Amino acid sequence: MEVSRRKAISSTAVAAVVVVAFVALGGGVYYLYFSGGSNTTSPSTSSTISTPSTTTHQTIVPLTLQAGGSTFVNPVMSVWIVAFKQYTNGSVLANYQPLGSGAGITGVQTGTFSFAGSDAPHKNQTASQGTLLNIPESLGAVAIFYNIQGVTVNLNLTGSIIAKIYLEQITMWNDSAILAINPGVNKTLMAHTIVPVHRSDGSGTTYALTNYFTKVSTDWNASGKGFGTSVSWPAQGELAGKGSGGVAALVKSPNSYAIGYADSYYAFSNNLLSAAIQNQAGSFALPSLVGVTAAAGQFSAQLQTDPTTSITNAPGATSYPISTFTYILVWQKQSNQGQGYDMAQFFWWIVTKGQDYGPTLFYPKLPANVVTIDETLIASMTYNGVSFING
Amino acid sequence: MGRRRSGADSLFKYLTLIIATSLVALILAYFYALLLGSSSTLGTGLGYILGSTWDPVNNVFGVLPMLYGSLLTSAVALVIGVPLSIGVAVFLSEISPGRLRSPLSFLVEMLAAVPSVVYGLWGLLILAPLLNQYLYPPLQHYLGLIPIFSCPTRGNPCQFYPASFLTAGVILSIMVIPIISAISRDALRAVPDSQREAAYALGATKSEVIGMSVISYARSGIIASIFLGFGRAFGETMAVTILIGNTPVISQSLFSPGYTLASLVANEFTEATTTVYKSALIEAGLVLLVVSFLTSFLGRLLIRRLIKSREAASYL
Numbered sequence: 022m023e024v025s026r027r028k029a030i031s032s033t034a035v036a037a038v039v040v041v042a043f044v045a046l047g048g049g050v051y052y053l054y055f056s057g058g059s060n061t062t063s064p065s066t067s068s069t070i071s072t073p074s075t076t077t078h079q080t081i082v083p084l085t086l087q088a089g090g091s092t093f094v095n096p097v098m099s100v101w102i103v104a105f106k107q108y109t110n111g112s113v114l115a116n117y118q119p120l121g122s123g124a125g126i127t128g129v130q131t132g133t134f135s136f137a138g139s140d141a142p143h144k145n146q147t148a149s150q151g152t153l154l155n156i157p158e159s160l161g162a163v164a165i166f167y168n169i170q171g172v173t174v175n176l177n178l179t180g181s182i183i184a185k186i187y188l189e190q191i192t193m194w195n196d197s198a199i200l201a202i203n204p205g206v207n208k209t210l211m212a213h214t215i216v217p218v219h220r221s222d223g224s225g226t227t228y229a230l231t232n233y234f235t236k237v238s239t240d241w242n243a244s245g246k247g248f249g250t251s252v253s254w255p256a257q258g259e260l261a262g263k264g265s266g267g268v269a270a271l272v273k274s275p276n277s278y279a280i281g282y283a284d285s286y287y288a289f290s291n292n293l294l295s296a297a298i299q300n301q302a303g304s305f306a307l308p309s310l311v312g313v314t315a316a317a318g319q320f321s322a323q324l325q326t327d328p329t330t331s332i333t334n335a336p337g338a339t340s341y342p343i344s345t346f347t348y349i350l351v352w353q354k355q356s357n358q359g360q361g362y363d364m365a366q367f368f369w370w371i372v373t374k375g376q377d378y379g380p381t382l383f384y385p386k387l388p389a390n391v392v393t394i395d396e397t398l399i400a401s402m403t404y405n406g407v408s409f410i411n412g
Numbered sequence: 413m414g415r416r417r418s419g420a421d422s423l424f425k426y427l428t429l430i431i432a433t434s435l436v437a438l439i440l441a442y443f444y445a446l447l448l449g450s451s452s453t454l455g456t457g458l459g460y461i462l463g464s465t466w467d468p469v470n471n472v473f474g475v476l477p478m479l480y481g482s483l484l485t486s487a488v489a490l491v492i493g494v495p496l497s498i499g500v501a502v503f504l505s506e507i508s509p510g511r512l513r514s515p516l517s518f519l520v521e522m523l524a525a526v527p528s529v530v531y532g533l534w535g536l537l538i539l540a541p542l543l544n545q546y547l548y549p550p551l552q553h554y555l556g557l558i559p560i561f562s563c564p565t566r567g568n569p570c571q572f573y574p575a576s577f578l579t580a581g582v583i584l585s586i587m588v589i590p591i592i593s594a595i596s597r598d599a600l601r602a603v604p605d606s607q608r609e610a611a612y613a614l615g616a617t618k619s620e621v622i623g624m625s626v627i628s629y630a631r632s633g634i635i636a637s638i639f640l641g642f643g644r645a646f647g648e649t650m651a652v653t654i655l656i657g658n659t660p661v662i663s664q665s666l667f668s669p670g671y672t673l674a675s676l677v678a679n680e681f682t683e684a685t686t687t688v689y690k691s692a693l694i695e696a697g698l699v700l701l702v703v704s705f706l707t708s709f710l711g712r713l714l715i716r717r718l719i720k721s722r723e724a725a726s727y728l
Contacts, residue, residue, distance in 0.1 A: 043437030123683025223683030
């Protein structure tokens with residue numbers, strides 16, 4: 022009896038100690054990760070052989086960069102990463118996770134990502150690492166694609182109509198407003214409910230599209246939804262996909278009669294038709310290299326003063342109205358010399374040699390003045406006050 | 413009188429005790445971390461669970477549509493999956509010839525090895541179009557008066573969405589089959605032959621033997637497996653996110669798209685920058701954990717009552 026009671030007490034004691042230890046561990050872990058500030062100073066990890074020097078002869082350090090963000094830019098970013106790895110003879114590999122612009126912005130703020138891709142600019146963000154630079158490194162068109170059984174032509178649409186579709190104010194493909202600007206289309210094929218598909222995650226593409234809506238749609242402005250990486254879409258009757266690929270997959274589903282938005286590459290790779298959108302000059306423009314370049318060109322002067330100027334709803338007869346830059350978000354003051362130097366070299370390579378890879382994937386080359394602006398921004402990245410490019 | 417324990421025995425006993433209590437402590441630690449993480453929004457109390465609006469921009473957080481979606485898809489998964497799983501289990505344990513038993517059970521268990529993203533993609537690209545084309549139209553046409561089979565869109569003939577509760581439920585049912593069937597099969601095999609022989613001796617046919625002695629004897633094991641399957645379906649994230657449509661609406665039609673708690677967290681956690689937003693999402697995780705716990709707890713109560721009633725009735 023005495024022995025078994027002792028055994029019971031000792032077992033309970035051990036159990037109690039383990040439980041307390043775990044709970045304390047859980048609380049400690051929570052405290053460390055969740056109540057810390059959001060601007061931690063250490064960027065992400067990798068084994069670097071950083072040589073703390075302030076001489077001009079810095080060299081590429083072999084390492085892996087952690088990055089992520091926009092799915093809009095992912096098709097060309099993947100190509101850039103592979104090409105840059107070859108350019109540096111296998112030294113620098115970037116691991117880019119297409120989680121959406123919202124995730125990219127959060128990631129670079131918390132230090133999970135060394136840099137982020139985001140179609141939504143994130144200005145006026147300062148911390149101990151200086152300002153968060155927004156470097157416009159690629160251009161693209163937000164294509165409005167659809168899947169209507171039997172319709173094999175590019176429909177004409179206006180920004181106002183698209184906004185009404187997403188507000189659930191136009192619900193049928195054979196609505197008079199749509200048929201009025203598409204006289205040649207077969208009306209019986211259009212007698213179906215429209216299923217609008219938007220993004221379920223934080224998206225720079227949503228930012229560009231809703232920004233365009235605020236410029237052209239009185240209904241959208243009246244609804245008070247504004248623009249941003251996430252807006253409160255009407256719930257009933259709409260679907261949401263995760264990532265640009267998710268939206269394309271839902272629209273592509275047979276007999277979906279759905280409409281969605283993503284970078285034009287996704288429409289092309291999924292064999293989905295894109296709509297021709299009426300621009301400010303009144304002509305209907307399809308997403309194209311020419312259309313996006315023309316749109317960016319219309320804002321040369323504004324981009325000089327503010328590289329994050331929105332280029333939606335551009336004037337000009339050939340402009341594609343829903344064009345957008347994708348920005349590289351990176352902290353100006355880098356705390357790891359090797360990583361900072363490699364990133365500066367990568368961004369420099371993107372705006373110079375990397376531009377050749379864009380057009381085959383439907384990303385036009387950057388206009389010359391934007392390249393100059395980018396070079397200035399990249400040169401402003403510093404370590405201990407010394408620029409990686411000019412230091 | 414008492415046996416003297418060797419040192420190795422004591423060590424073994426304490427080692428396993430530590431491991432066992434660690435697991436319990438881990439669950440408690442999860443609870444604690446979730447409670448801490450959601451402290452900013454716990455104040456709204458029941459408003460969080462009963463609210464229908466999810467608006468992070470204006471800090472209004474209500475997860476009722478997501479809770480509804482999680483429960484509904486899990487229920488659909490069980491309604492479709494349980495009969496199939498028990499059928500597989502009965503076949504493998506009672507009816508199949510010996511040579512088929514191993515390869516078949518191996519294949520069924522392989523269903524559990526398929527990653528959930530693959531299930532989601534296969535469902536979206538292959539199964540959903542097939543269901544939309546061949547199963548849903550007749551289902552809606554003949555049973556459309558029942559609310560759960562009503563058409564989700566206006567218009568005639570009915571137009572179906574590429575993603576819906578029913579599509580997600582069908583994929584989930586495939587995902588729970590390996591769990592329920594494996595455990596049920598073990599439960600059925602554990603039924604002593606004396607039970608079967610007694611039923612045969614009374615003149616029962618094979619199906620009567622299975623229904624009367626085997627399944628009812630293994631009831632508790634089968635019900636335990638069903639609750640495990642429910643837990644799997646309730647928390648499943650990737651496959652459901654791809655197939656549910658991610659729209660926070662409560663709809664009585666199974667053909668309508670919806671949202672689940674797990675999909676909500678998967679979609680929005682990466683961009684939750686404010687403390688309140690993060691707290692609201694962590695509270696969704698807390699709701700998931702609490703509901704899973706409650707159902708497991710209720711399951712155990714049910715099993716205990718079944719065991720008691722069997723012991724009361726048993727006279728063997």
